[in-house]
Amino acid sequence: MASVDDACAMTAALLAQRTPxxxxxxxxxxxxxxxxxxxxxLDWRDAMxxxxxxxxxxxxxxxxxxxxxxxxxxxxxxxYRIRRGE
Numbered sequence: 243m244a245s246v247d248d249a250c251a252m253t254a255a256l257l258a259q260r261t262p263x264x265x266x267x268x269x270x271x272x273x274x275x276x277x278x279x280x281x282x283x284l285d286w287r288d289a290m291x292x293x294x295x296x297x298x299x300x301x302x303x304x305x306x307x308x309x310x311x312x313x314x315x316x317x318x319x320x321x322y323r324i325r326r327g328e
Contacts, residue, residue, distance in 0.1 A: 244275045244278060244281055244282055244283065244289065244292060245292070246292055246295045246296045246299060247296075248275060248278075248292075249271055249275060249289070249292050249293050249295070249296030249297075250296045250299060250300055250305075252271050252274045252275055253266070253271050253293075253296060253297070253300060253306065253324060254305075255274075256270055256271060256274065257306070257324065257325070257326055262326065263325070264325070265309065265323040265324055265325045266323065266324050267323060267324075268290065268293045268294070268297060268322065268324060269286060269290075271289075271293045271296070271324075272286040272287070272289035272290050272292075272293045273286040273289075275289040275292065275293070276288070276289050294318060297318055297322075297324060298317075298318060300324075300327075301317065301318065303327075304327045304328065305326075305327045306324050306325060306326060306327050307324075307325050307326070307327055307328065308322045308323065308324060308325070309322065309323050309325060310322050310323060
């Protein structure tokens with residue numbers, strides 16, 4: 243079963259595949275979770291609450307930072323992109 247820990251790990255793995263200043267969309271994390279073997283999610287949209295919880299945890303820990311259209315976001319709100327933390 244996919245958990246918040248799984249979503250944190252998927253986020254880290256996807257960011258590791260990007261350039262140091264690259265970003266990912268939270269839907270990429272959800273799609274990865276939904277595609278995993280034995281996924282409890284019927285489709286990637288069902289995984290979004292788990293992804294949001296993971297992002298909130300990672301932001302609090304300073305592991306990631308958020309932005310939208312190049313502008314930093316202090317917290318998850320509306321559409322956002324995920325980048326590596328400082």
